[in-house]
Amino acid sequence: MTPAFRWRSRTTFAPFITARGRLPTMSSNRKGDRRERELVNRLDEAGFAVMRAPASGSATTRELPDVLAGNGEVFYAIEAKASSGRPIYLDGEEVEALIYFSQNFGAKARIAVRFDREDWYFFHPGDLYVTDGGNYRVKKETALAEGEDFESFTGGPTQTKLGDD
Template structure:
């Protein structure tokens, strides 16, 4: 049942991004159907490209494994996309985070609480605005380096 709900939420995200003007595709092979770790959604509008790992919850905190986030960052870097963790809580909209902005647990996993998503998450409109202004967000990249999510070399490559 949870998998069906997750699939429905991913399709919903694809439709929302499409309505916002992004070219978008869902990678239904993500989550174990292939040996390669793929993001759930790829979206771009000619100015910005996003690789999104999508998660949803009724209201409980959303957890991602360290491996999921590392795979997202790795794929994004190689693909030329900006990594985003997309979260949706019941009766709320989608919110997005750079992996370096997500709370990292002592065990090396990542957690997003509903109140944090509502207060600090980026909206689809924010993704559009960022696409229009172009360039990597320096502060977020530096935070990711500081937290160990990105190496200094990976961060430098984002500014080329």
């Protein structure tokens, strides 16, 4: 009896194996795009009108935020970043461009971060840690302890953290 699927030998994938002897994982760009779409869908479900600017970062010389969102009362220009658990770094120029765009557009600048197996957390750029090189950093522990959770950000029920009375 022939199985419904056939195991492929490693030689089948030989052209794709990396120098470390592994099959490549999803590229960070594809993962970032997927996470941005996830954020757009969540904001849409929360009642925001949302637009993703997929050209941000490469296809244009203008610096655009990853996501624009508004609900008629508040408007956000959002730079979205995701990580498996390692600290997230943002280029200083990227954050300054977000602030510049937000001010001219009449939106509030926010940095949205998501770590694997965690929800989205939001920061005002001024609340982020600035490195000696002028870049910005968000650690997972910082996001969980100090970030604004998704429900609070969208005006939904807020998350109560231990120690909050």
